[in-house]
Amino acid sequence: MSPLVVREAGVDDADEVARVHVRSWQAAYRGLIDQSVLDGLSIAERATGWRRLITDPLPTTLGLLVAERDDRILGWTSFGSGRDPDGLADAEVYGIYADPDAWSTGAGHALLDAAEQRMADAGHARAYLWVLDGNVRADTFYARHGWIEDGAIKIEERPGFTLCEHRRVKLLAP
Template identity: 40%
Template sequence: MLLRAATPEDALGVARVHVRAWQTGYRELLPHEYLANLHPEERAQRYDFANDDPRRPKTIVAIDDDAVRGFATIAPAHDSDTTDDGELCALYVDPDRWGQGIGIALISAARNRLIELDYHYARLWLLVGNARAARFYRADGWAPDGIVRTETIWGVSVDELRYRRSL
């Protein structure tokens, strides 16, 4: 498996992983009709992997068998109560590859990149009820900090719990 920065050519592969992970991981948390209508081709158009602005999200991809098998996206945290935290904006692995260490490799690479960017703390937002992801993040040293928000993601309103950890 190769971990590297995403390029514009990775957009469709990242979108395929993103959509499949949502359709599998959130099937008990989001409406079926909504998940069934997610399309990688549409999602791929939203990514901007060519932007070099350090204030913009950066994505790391996991490549295996010449295909994107997972990705992690980091950025400066955008919460109003933060001044210098980094954020893990997304971490998704193709459901066919769950349990094979890809998520662990990606979260480690994301943490290392946040440290390189001189962040001392990181945060992420987790969909309330996502027990699998909560176990994964807790095992990696993340903990809820008590902040909850309602967010609209891809047009669906969801409740999210913020997690934080030191780097």
């Protein structure tokens, strides 16, 4: 087995990023989001969105990284300047997902470490991320990596479902 490589994503990675995104949601959010919503997720639709975001990133975006082994993308993370309206002007991990077959392989750890370093290198002293309520696996992962709940909650209405999330924060190494 070759080593795990973390690298910047390119437009040619959009299909694999979308595959990981959909498979991860379907596994991690089972029982937390209506099953019909999870079953209706489309890799092709997500890939179109990822191609657009890779080609024309948000002005706040600092990076979209993938973890890859043996030419297979195992996970990804996107991150940048904070987008929350509550005045928290820190960095934000927009998303971090690993293919369920890659859970507990070190891919998520490598991605989170790389994102934290990139955010710190960009001058951010702190970062935050949002975790879907009830996602014990993610909460355990983030707690192991020093991310602490700060009591903030967010309710986001999406077509056909509602996301209830809580925020975790972390001081970044200089």
